[in-house]
Amino acid sequence: MEKILNFINGELLPPSSKQFIDNFEPATGRVYSQIPDSDSADIESAVTAAKKAFESWSITPAKKRSDIILKLSNLILENLETLAEAEARDNGKPVWLAKEVDIPRAAANFHFFATGILHFASEAHPMEDTAINYTLRSPIGVVGCISPWNLPLYLFTWKIAPALAAGNCVVAKPSEVTPMTAFLLSKLCNEAGLPPGVLNIVHGLGPKVGDAISRHPSIKAISFTGGTATGAAIAKIAAPMFKKLSLELGGKNPVLVFDDCDFEKAIATTVNSSFRNQGQICLCGSRIFVQEGVYEKFKSRFVEEVSKLKVSHPYDAEAKLGALVSQPHFEKVKSYIELAKDEGGTVLTGGKEVKLEGDYKNGWYLEPTVIEGLAFDCRTNQEEIFGPVVTITPFKDEEHALKMANSTEYGLASVIWTSDLKRAHRVGQNIEAGIVWVNCWMLRDLRTPFGGVKNSGVGREGGFEALKFFTEPKNVCIKL
């Protein structure tokens, strides 16, 4: 059985404990590889390597860093098929989705920040004829990057790329649920000529490896994407140590469909925004609010389209949804369907497990599920489910829609469907979310600030925001 290894100081190494953990294939429910059960000793080795590498990487000219990172981006594209198949096998998502979205985006992340660093400039503040201030931006040192399982290589590289481009050395931890593409990336790092120790990847459990990253005094900044409770646990440790923190956390995103929307586009896109990646994208809209005038029509067409979505194994080119990522997550999502029924909800479509044949009979497949008839403030409508389950609720007017949309502790993304430009601006202004899409969903420009408000996070990723996060500003004031 394949053993995944840590990547420390340019070498592929077993964990110091010599212990491994089973890694499951969601499509079959079987163990197919093993990952290192690393601990603080491995983090210590990674930090030592990163500190040493920082001495030269931090003063390597930006153009040279950029060239190496661009090479890594190209290598990802050259290995697109292998990486996409590995991602689908590890995560349960359809291979076509990994090929179209996850892996190209991982390459794009490196490309974007490798070129972005060449355009990164800092401010000057002249004081008329008295003095001039200018801002120096230096890499921080050793930084930690911790990522989740839903878009494994995509989100892992979204953090690592700006950190490396800005001249930092990284100790990174992918999710233990989906470690495979990070392991494959470590092999490509050597091929790209990334110097040893610049990027170190330590696999293992969050409470051991992630915790050791949060606690290590030499790790000066942490970029984390994952659940809100985990983000709070990291902040509790890291904040008193005055580490810089970027926390991208959970969501419960609203989709607001107004009477005057472009109906066909709203239907087609809402099917995607609900069930892409089995509903396991932090940006998926899980609460659909529809204005009364179009509610019945929207509901019946939406349910009709959702019930046509094929649930199948990741290697079926016709599959619109694959398997959920793990058995515990599968059980959690199913428990929310039961909760919704207990809370008085009606399942309009879905709600049941899907049993495939043969090799796939023990995989974790669930029907795309639409639930109606729930109060906006019930648990089903307030807590993050992160699976193929959405609720649909009518609203009267803008005020009513905003009251329900803004009622959760979260504030990551939102979607507004309307052809009234003034309304789009008004609702966009008043909705509590870090990201607002009007008449579209997941249209991403990597230059834009990305992140959430309320319990969806602190800080922003993307563009120069990320490069600023991974650098330390220093003001130099020169008297004229």
Ligand code: NAD
């Ligand atoms: P998670 O919080 O369980 O795990 C995320 C990462 O943190 C993993 O690598 C995990 O091993 C690690 N971790 C766990 N416990 C830790 C600890 N005590 N200290 C340090 N690290 C620890 O999240 P998940 O289940 O992997 O991912 C799903 C969650 O991620 C959802 O809540 C989803 O909304 C969120 N998410 C947010 C965004 C965003 O951009 N805001 C994007 C994707 C996913």
